Amino acid sequence: MSDTAIFEGIVVRAHGNSFIVRHNNQDIPCKIRGRLRFKSDAVAAVAVGDDVAFALDKGGAGVIESIKPRRSMFFRPAKGKISKKQIIAANIDRLAAVASVKNPPLKPGLIDRFLISADIGNLTPLVIINKTDLDRPEILQELKRGYEAIKITIHFVSAKSGEGLEALTEALDGHRTIFAGHSGVGKTALINRLIPGLNLKEGEVSEHTDRGIHTTTVVELFELPFGGFVVDSPGLKVLGIWDLEKDDVVNHYPEFFDYACDCRFPGCAHGPEPDCAVKAAVESGKIPEYRYRSYLAIRESV
Ligand SMILES: Nc1nc2c(ncn2[C@@H]2O[C@H](COP(=O)(O)OP(=O)(O)O)[C@@H](O)[C@H]2O)c(=O)[nH]1
Numbered sequence: 182m183s184d185t186a187i188f189e190g191i192v193v194r195a196h197g198n199s200f201i202v203r204h205n206n207q208d209i210p211c212k213i214r215g216r217l218r219f220k221s222d223a224v225a226a227v228a229v230g231d232d233v234a235f236a237l238d239k240g241g242a243g244v245i246e247s248i249k250p251r252r253s254m255f256f257r258p259a260k261g262k263i264s265k266k267q268i269i270a271a272n273i274d275r276l277a278a279v280a281s282v283k284n285p286p287l288k289p290g291l292i293d294r295f296l297i298s299a300d301i302g303n304l305t306p307l308v309i310i311n312k313t314d315l316d317r318p319e320i321l322q323e324l325k326r327g328y329e330a331i332k333i334t335i336h337f338v339s340a341k342s343g344e345g346l347e348a349l350t351e352a353l354d355g356h357r358t359i360f361a362g363h364s365g366v367g368k369t370a371l372i373n374r375l376i377p378g379l380n381l382k383e384g385e386v387s388e389h390t391d392r393g394i395h396t397t398t399v400v401e402l403f404e405l406p407f408g409g410f411v412v413d414s415p416g417l418k419v420l421g422i423w424d425l426e427k428d429d430v431v432n433h434y435p436e437f438f439d440y441a442c443d444c445r446f447p448g449c450a451h452g453p454e455p456d457c458a459v460k461a462a463v464e465s466g467k468i469p470e471y472r473y474r475s476y477l478a479i480r481e482s483v
């Protein structure tokens with residue numbers, strides 16, 4: 182063992198039990214020491230964003246020996262095991278729900294699901310709507326009004342025309358953000374614009390690779406020019422709201438709180454109940470309808 186040196190680095194790519202660790206701007210393929218791999222809890226597994234110590238043998242192969250204490254962890258449910266969680270990224274502090282104006286179509290309900298998972302993971306949420314060069318539907322103003330009312334920043338951008346990219350760069354640089362959004366919304370294109378010279382391939386549909394039971398999701402970290410990074414995981418579709426209880430959903434809709442105390446029934450779920458003050462607020466335009474609809478749909482689905 183005397184001829185093995187130990188180095189420190191950050192995990193920038195994870196695919197199953199294969200990792201890339203960046204050390205002094207060099208990317209080193211690493212496996213993990215068995216004792217780390219076989220610890221049974223998800224917390225023990227190595228993830229993108231981890232600061233690690235690794236050994237390098239004379240042949241240049243790396244083995245991750247230990248993980249530095251984490252500031253945060255972000256999970257998703259492990260495939261086929263409802264109660265097991267899998268760590269996707271460590272040490273991140275923000276979640277960006279990324280959607281596009283069209284191609285694929287804008288689905289506010291999906292954005293709200295991502296925002297709930299940000300809440301659960303204690304991450305600062307933001308919303309990015311890409312492809313504004315294609316269309317400017319009226320719903321955009323409603324989204325802006327709705328999210329700003331609950332102090333969530335929304336960015337309208339186009340990776341193609343460049344609209345909004347300066348403000349987005351400012352919002353992300355220096356932070357550790359995970360991108361959550363359907364395939365095709367332009368996550369890779371945006372990362373290319375944020376990091377000049379990166380030139381990732383756009384329009385790759387990586388989702389089929391994630392269909393089968395035995396395949397694993399690739400998670401990658403892209404360092405930003407002024408510090409911080411963006412984490413992208415092409416196969417990631419639905420994030421950790423799997424153990425949410427029906428009655429917890431409303432806790433993620435802060436704009437309902439002020440009205441909820443005026444509902445006729447104390448346990449009002451703001452569904453079919455009579456004299457519901459939340460529904461009245463939706464009807465009078467005080468609560469955006471898209472938020473109310475996503476609330477009902479998410480409550481129904483959990
Ligand atoms: N019109 C337009 N197309 C875009 C924009 N951003 C990305 N695209 C295209 O949308 C497709 C999917 O983009 P990609 O970045 O791979 O999406 P991802 O799956 O979220 O990473 C590609 O063909 C891109 O060229 C944009 O702002 N405007």
Ligand SMILES: [Mg+2]
Binds near residue numbers: 415
């Ligand atoms: Mg992509």
Ligand SMILES: [Zn+2]
Binds near residue numbers: 444445451454
């Ligand atoms: Zn109610």
